[in-house]
Amino acid sequence: MKLSQFGCLLAQDSPIVQLMEDLGEALSRNPDLLFLGGGNPAQVPAAQACFHQHLQAIAEDPQATASMLGVYPAPQGGDSTLRAVAGFLSRECGWPVDEANIALVNGSQLAFFILFNLLAGAGEDGANRRVLLPLVPEYLGYGAQGLGQNFFVARKPLLQTATAQRFKYALDLDALNVDADIGALCVSRPTNPSGNLLTHAEMDQLLAKARGAGVPLLVDLAYGSPFPGIVYQTNDNPWRSGAVHVLSLSKLGLPGVRTAIVVADEELIRCVARANTIMSLANGNLGPALLERLISSGDLARLGQSVLPDFYRARRDYLVDLLDRALQGLPYRIHEPQGAFFVWLWLEQLPGGAQGLYEKLKKQGVLLMAGEPFFFGWEKTWSHARECLRLTYCQPPEALERAVNIIASEVRALYGR
Numbered sequence: 001m002k003l004s005q006f007g008c009l010l011a012q013d014s015p016i017v018q019l020m021e022d023l024g025e026a027l028s029r030n031p032d033l034l035f036l037g038g039g040n041p042a043q044v045p046a047a048q049a050c051f052h053q054h055l056q057a058i059a060e061d062p063q064a065t066a067s068m069l070g071v072y073p074a075p076q077g078g079d080s081t082l083r084a085v086a087g088f089l090s091r092e093c094g095w096p097v098d099e100a101n102i103a104l105v106n107g108s109q110l111a112f113f114i115l116f117n118l119l120a121g122a123g124e125d126g127a128n129r130r131v132l133l134p135l136v137p138e139y140l141g142y143g144a145q146g147l148g149q150n151f152f153v154a155r156k157p158l159l160q161t162a163t164a165q166r167f168k169y170a171l172d173l174d175a176l177n178v179d180a181d182i183g184a185l186c187v188s189r190p191t192n193p194s195g196n197l198l199t200h201a202e203m204d205q206l207l208a209k210a211r212g213a214g215v216p217l218l219v220d221l222a223y224g225s226p227f228p229g230i231v232y233q234t235n236d237n238p239w240r241s242g243a244v245h246v247l248s249l250s251k252l253g254l255p256g257v258r259t260a261i262v263v264a265d266e267e268l269i270r271c272v273a274r275a276n277t278i279m280s281l282a283n284g285n286l287g288p289a290l291l292e293r294l295i296s297s298g299d300l301a302r303l304g305q306s307v308l309p310d311f312y313r314a315r316r317d318y319l320v321d322l323l324d325r326a327l328q329g330l331p332y333r334i335h336e337p338q339g340a341f342f343v344w345l346w347l348e349q350l351p352g353g354a355q356g357l358y359e360k361l362k363k364q365g366v367l368l369m370a371g372e373p374f375f376f377g378w379e380k381t382w383s384h385a386r387e388c389l390r391l392t393y394c395q396p397p398e399a400l401e402r403a404v405n406i407i408a409s410e411v412r413a414l415y416g417r
C-alpha cells in the first residue's frame with residue numbers, strides 16, 4: 001500500500017496512539033492493570049448521577065429524543081446550544097461573547113487538529129508557519145497533529161525549586177521571541193502533564209506577545225475553569241479578543257460524548273465551522289443536548305465550582321501523600337500539583353531513565369506515562385526530560401496504594417537504595 005504524505009503523517013505510530021492503546025488495554029481488556037496512565041476521568045458518583053438524570057429526562061421526552069437522534073445540527077452547532085453556551089459564558093464567567101464567537105466540535109482533540117492546521121503549515125503566501133509552545137512539557141496529543149514537518153517549536157521552561165521535594169515550571173519570557181514563522185501560540189491551563197497553572201501575569205504576557213505578532217493564543221481549558229474546574233486555587237480564564245479558548249465535556253466525566261467548544265473571534269469561528277463541516281459533516285447531538293440541560297439546571301456551574309475540584313483534590317492529596325512517604329530519602333521532586341488530575345514526578349538521574357522504569361512497571365501490571373514524549377517541538381537534549389513520569393489519580397485509592405508500593409520498590413531497586 002502506498003500512503004500519501006498526509007497518510008504517512010496520520011497513520012504513523014505516535015505517543016498518543018500508544019497512550020490510547022494502553023488505555024484501551026487497561027479499561028476494556030485487562031481491568032486488573034493498575035492504570036495510572038492515560039487521561040480518562042475518574043468515576044465521580046455525584047457527577048454520574050447528574051448525567052444519568054438528564055439523560056433519562058431526554059429519553060422520556062419523545063420530542064427531545066427525536067431532535068437529538070434524527071436531525072443534523074447546523075455546522076457551527078445548533079442554535080439553542082450556541083445560545084445556551086454564550087449565555088453561560090457571558091453571564092456566569094463575564095466573557096464578552098455571543099453566539100458568533102462559539103463553535104462546537106466533536107472533541108477538543110479534533111478542535112486542535114483543525115485550529116493547528118488552519119493557522120500553521122504551508123501558507124498561501126509561500127511561508128511555512130509553525131505553532132509555538134511557550135513552555136514544554138505540554139500535552140503530547142498535539143504532537144502528531146501538524147500536517148507538516150517541524151510543525152511545533154517549543155521553549156524550555158524555567159525550573160523553580162523552592163522546597164526540597166517540590167518544583168514548578170515557569171515561563172522563560174526572555175526566551176519567548178515570537179518569530180515571523182509562528183502562526184499561533186498554544187498552552188494548556190492547567191497543563192497536562194505537569195499540573196502547572198500558568199499565572200495570570202504569564203497569561204497576560206503570552207496574549208501580549210501573540211497580539212504583538214498578529215497571531216492567536218490558543219488556550220486549552222480541557223481541565224480548567226469554568227468547567228470541569230479541576231483547579232485547586234481561585235482561578236478564571238477571561239476570554240479576550242485574539243485568544244482562542246477550547247473547552248471540553250470530556251474531563252467533566254463525559255469523554256464518550258465527544259463534545260468540545262471553541263471560543264474565538266468571529267472570523268476564526270467561521271473557519272472552524274467550515275473545516276468541521278468538511279471533516280465531520282456535523283457534530284453529534286448527545287453532548288450538546290446534555291450540555292443545554294446541565295447549563296439550564298445550574299449543574300454545570302455546580303460541578304465545576306465544587307463537585308469535581310473537591311473530588312480530585314482529595315485524590316490528589318492522597319496520591320501525593322503516598323508518594324512522599326514511599327519515596328522518602330530518594331532524589332525525587334513532585335511538580336506543584338495545581339490542577340488537572342496528574343502528578344508529575346521528577347526522579348533525578350534515574351538509572352535507565354523514565355522510559356526504562358515505564359517498561360519495568362508495565363511488566364508488573366502498573367501503567368503510567370514516561371515523560372519524554374511531552375517534550376516535543378524540541379531539538380535540544382535535556383536530561384530532565386528523560387527523568388519525569390506522569391501518574392493519574394483517577395483510580396480508586398486502593399489501586400493508587402498498590403501502584404505506589406510497586407513503583408517505590410522498583411525505583412529503590414534502580415537507585416540501589
Ligand SMILES: Cc1ncc(COP(=O)(O)O)c(C=O)c1O
Pocket residue numbers: 039106107108109110139141188192220222248249250255259260
Ligand atoms: C490537555 C488536553 N487537551 C485535549 C485533550 C483531548 O480531549 P477531548 O478530545 O476528549 O476533548 C486532552 C485529553 O486527554 C487533554 O489532556
